[in-house]
Amino acid sequence: MIELTARTVVLDLDDTLYLERDFARSGYAAVGRSLSHLLNSERFATVCYELLAIGHRGDIFDRALDYCGVAPEDRDMPELVRIYRTHDPDIALCDDVAGFLERFSERRIGLISDGPADMQARKLEVLGLKDRFDHCILTGQWEGDFGKPHPRAFAEIQERSGHSPEEHVYIADNATKDFLAPNQMGWLTIQLFRPGRIHNKPPPSDDHAPRLSLTDLKGLKPA
Template identity: 35%
Template sequence: MNEVRTIVFDLDDTLYPERDYVLSGFAAVDAWLMEQKGIEGFGARAVAAFERGVRGRIFDEVWAELGEQAVPVSHLVEVYRKHTPQLRLPEPARELLDWCRCRYRLALVSDGYLAVQERKVAALGLTQWIECIVLSDQWGRDAWKPSERPFREVMARLPGEPESFLYLADNPRKDFVAPKRLGWRTVRFRRPRGEHANYEASPLEAAECEIADLSAMRDLLTRVSPST
């Protein structure tokens, strides 16, 4: 079995908690409403809805609670998506990237609206560690995971045997099907409080192994690549 030579990271809920982006977006919409329309209370209500587990219709629900029609909900979503996120790379992720970049080639594969993901990458300063960043939306929604296209792009830019690639990600519903099909190694990060932490994967979806803390990656990588 070939040693791992290339570590490929997912972004949201892997290198940083996706919740941080969501809260940053709510704060941006709240500030915009205050400044432009004098409307108060959006941010606190949106956070409360998110913490209750509401997904997909938070803007509609909060707007209905406020009884507002001054701005279309679609415009609030646009403000959310276009805001410059206030994000900080958590120390465990920073330490892992520092350790990995001296030992491996590093890449990133992430889904999501292209401009949104680009702003996240910039806010987190990931280019100082990661040489190959592949955002699947550059080819459109059909290239989002579980499409093989972004993973094949990594292999085209950083050639190597399939089993020398390892993908670290959090969402087994979509993250591991394609890299497993291509022959990659796979690791699930079951982040505490992560969006997909409670999801139990089917055999088709499941990663080769899983961790609950990024600090565990060093030991895992030492086992699969003992020369590091």
């Protein structure tokens, strides 16, 4: 068990508090239903999920539509993306999250998450976390490129908390972007290696690497 002295505990959302693959599976099903006049919706969703599992990202819908034989002129890609982002997701908290939040209920709890702000906010509502955080920053609310690894969100939470850098910890999953800024600011950083997570790439440099790593949140308690 690792004891955290941090007075402000900041969390990522996707693959940290719930499994992002569950949101993807739910979104693919919603998109498939919207295309049921053109294809087998369940097969479309399955193909999308299989493509995700082998590492495809931005071109999943096009590849799945190719596989299902839908002509390019019959594809309204902006509408499919809109459906994916705005659907009511079938997702749930990982089983260690509620206990973690209870253990750290006397500390300030924050959240920093990338992605379209409306989509991320909908996830928080479905997960029952809408009003759970003292500091909640969805970087998609800002115009411009302020997603991680940009330091803006971390600096804003540090300013709000009033705590020194070493009194902050950031817990997240993606070493390609999550830890660079808080490392440079002097925060403690912890990577979660949840089974079934989507992002598996190693840190691109030592500066991107977390200070600690765990498979779940059960190994953390307040000091």
